[in-house]
Amino acid sequence: MDEAGRDAISLHELVLENGRSASPFVWRIRYALAHKGLAFESRPVGFTGIPKLFGGRFKTVPILQHGDMILSESWKIAAYLDRAFPERPLFSHPAEHAMVQLMDAWFSAEILRRMVRIYVLDIHNATRPEDRAYFRSSREQRLGGLALEEVAADRETRLPALREALGPLRAQLAQHPFLGGEAPNYADYIALGAFHWVASCSTLPLLAGTDSALRGWLERGFDLYGGFGRDPRMRPLFE
Amino acid sequence: MDEAGRDAISLHELVLENGRSASPFVWRIRYALAHKGLAFESRPVGFTGIPKLFGGRFKTVPILQHGDMILSESWKIAAYLDRAFPERPLFSHPAEHAMVQLMDAWFSAEILRRMVRIYVLDIHNATRPEDRAYFRSSREQRLGGLALEEVAADRETRLPALREALGPLRAQLAQHPFLGGEAPNYADYIALGAFHWVASCSTLPLLAGTDSALRGWLERGFDLYGGFGRDPRMRPLFE
Structure with missing residues (x-):
C-alpha cells in the first residue's frame, strides 16, 4: 500500500430519521469499500446538510474523503478507489467497467425511475424531520408538480411493471449466483444498493413471496462482507 | 494455432428471399468470427430448411461447423470460439462475460421483444416464399393467435416506446465510441445484430433522423472489419 493508502477514509452518507444509510448511490460505495476490505468512518448527513459541507462544493452524497482527497459522485469514487487501492x-x-456502466444506464432508466415513483412518499416520511420540507418541494418539482401523496396513490398498480422490469436480473441469477457471475461485482452493488434503499423505508413490499431467484440473491448479497448492511431497521422486501 | 484451428469453419445462416443473412443471432456470430479474424464459409438456409440439416438435430441457427465439431446457439458458439481460438x-x-449476458437479458426483454412486434410482418414478407406459411403460423401462435397483419396494424404507435427503451445505449454512447468502451465487444455485436435484422427487411424506419448518438455508433459498427455487413439490400434505419 502506498503513502496515500495509509490515510483514513471517511464517507458522508445520507441518513434517515432512524440513522440508517439510505442513498442507493452511497450503498454502492459502502459495498465498494467492503469489496476492497477498506475500513471507513461514517459521517451521517441529512438532505439539507449536504450544502453545508465543504463550503457547498457538493450537491449529492456519497462524498469520500481520503487524506487530502475529497470527491463526490459514485462512479468517480469507484474509479478513484481502483486507482488508489489497486488490489481487489x-x-x-x-470492458467490464464499460459493461457495468451500461447496466447502470439500464437500471437507472427502467428500475430506479419506477422505484422512485412507488417509494417517494415512504422516503419522505422516513427522512429526518428537518429534511422533509426540502425533500417534498424538490421531489414534487421533479415529478411534474404532483403532490407526493398523489404520486403514491396509484403505487400498487405500478408494482407489476417494476416486478416485470426486474426480469433481466432473474434471467442472470438463473445462471449465476451473482450478477457478476461466480463472484459479486459492481453491478451487484448497484442493484443491492437500490434494494437497501427500498428496504430502508418501504411500507409496501416490493417483491412477490414466490420470487425465489431474487430472494436467494438478496440473501447472499446482504450476507456479503460480514453482513455489514443487515440490521433490524430493514423493512420486508417480500410480500 | 492448434490442430483444430486449421480446420475449415462453416456457418449456417438464415437468409431472406434476397439472400441476405437476417437472424440477429447469426449476426452475433458473424461479428464474433470477424473479431477473431476467422474466415468462414456461409451456408444459407431458410426457416423450413433448418430441420432438414444434420438429421433434425437443431431447431435454430446459427449452426457452426469446425472440423468434427457441430454446434448451435450463439452463446455456446461464442464460448467455443474463445476456447478453440484464444487469441483476440x-x-x-x-465478469465481462457475465455482464454481457446481463446486457443480453435486458436487450432481449426490452428491445428484441418490441422489435418483433413492429417488424414481424416485414420479416414474413421478406422471407423465401417457401418459408412464409411456416413463419406465419409459428409466429401467429407465439403472438397469442393474432394475424401478423393485426400485430402490424398499430406498429407506428409502438415505435416511441422502442425508441425510448434504447435510451441506455444512447447514455453509454455519450461516454464511449462503442458499448464495450474504446473497442467493440460482444455487447456491440448483440445490438448491431438486431439493427442488421431490422435493416434486412424494414418498411418503417426505426429511428428518428435526429438520433445522432445511435447513428454515429451504427456507422462505426457497420464499418467494422472491412464493413462486411454493409450491402445495398439494407433498408434505411433512420427517418
Whole structure:
C-alpha cells in the first residue's frame, strides 16, 4: 500500500430519521469499500446538510474523503478507489467497467425511475424531520408538480411493471449466483444498493413471496462482507 | 494455432428471399468470427430448411461447423470460439462475460421483444416464399393467435416506446465510441445484430433522423472489419 493508502477514509452518507444509510448511490460505495476490505468512518448527513459541507462544493452524497482527497459522485469514487487501492479491483478490465456502466444506464432508466415513483412518499416520511420540507418541494418539482401523496396513490398498480422490469436480473441469477457471475461485482452493488434503499423505508413490499431467484440473491448479497448492511431497521422486501 | 484451428469453419445462416443473412443471432456470430479474424464459409438456409440439416438435430441457427465439431446457439458458439481460438478473446474476463449476458437479458426483454412486434410482418414478407406459411403460423401462435397483419396494424404507435427503451445505449454512447468502451465487444455485436435484422427487411424506419448518438455508433459498427455487413439490400434505419 502506498503513502496515500495509509490515510483514513471517511464517507458522508445520507441518513434517515432512524440513522440508517439510505442513498442507493452511497450503498454502492459502502459495498465498494467492503469489496476492497477498506475500513471507513461514517459521517451521517441529512438532505439539507449536504450544502453545508465543504463550503457547498457538493450537491449529492456519497462524498469520500481520503487524506487530502475529497470527491463526490459514485462512479468517480469507484474509479478513484481502483486507482488508489489497486488490489481487489472493482473492475477487472476496461470492458467490464464499460459493461457495468451500461447496466447502470439500464437500471437507472427502467428500475430506479419506477422505484422512485412507488417509494417517494415512504422516503419522505422516513427522512429526518428537518429534511422533509426540502425533500417534498424538490421531489414534487421533479415529478411534474404532483403532490407526493398523489404520486403514491396509484403505487400498487405500478408494482407489476417494476416486478416485470426486474426480469433481466432473474434471467442472470438463473445462471449465476451473482450478477457478476461466480463472484459479486459492481453491478451487484448497484442493484443491492437500490434494494437497501427500498428496504430502508418501504411500507409496501416490493417483491412477490414466490420470487425465489431474487430472494436467494438478496440473501447472499446482504450476507456479503460480514453482513455489514443487515440490521433490524430493514423493512420486508417480500410480500 | 492448434490442430483444430486449421480446420475449415462453416456457418449456417438464415437468409431472406434476397439472400441476405437476417437472424440477429447469426449476426452475433458473424461479428464474433470477424473479431477473431476467422474466415468462414456461409451456408444459407431458410426457416423450413433448418430441420432438414444434420438429421433434425437443431431447431435454430446459427449452426457452426469446425472440423468434427457441430454446434448451435450463439452463446455456446461464442464460448467455443474463445476456447478453440484464444487469441483476440471475445471476453477478457469471466465478469465481462457475465455482464454481457446481463446486457443480453435486458436487450432481449426490452428491445428484441418490441422489435418483433413492429417488424414481424416485414420479416414474413421478406422471407423465401417457401418459408412464409411456416413463419406465419409459428409466429401467429407465439403472438397469442393474432394475424401478423393485426400485430402490424398499430406498429407506428409502438415505435416511441422502442425508441425510448434504447435510451441506455444512447447514455453509454455519450461516454464511449462503442458499448464495450474504446473497442467493440460482444455487447456491440448483440445490438448491431438486431439493427442488421431490422435493416434486412424494414418498411418503417426505426429511428428518428435526429438520433445522432445511435447513428454515429451504427456507422462505426457497420464499418467494422472491412464493413462486411454493409450491402445495398439494407433498408434505411433512420427517418
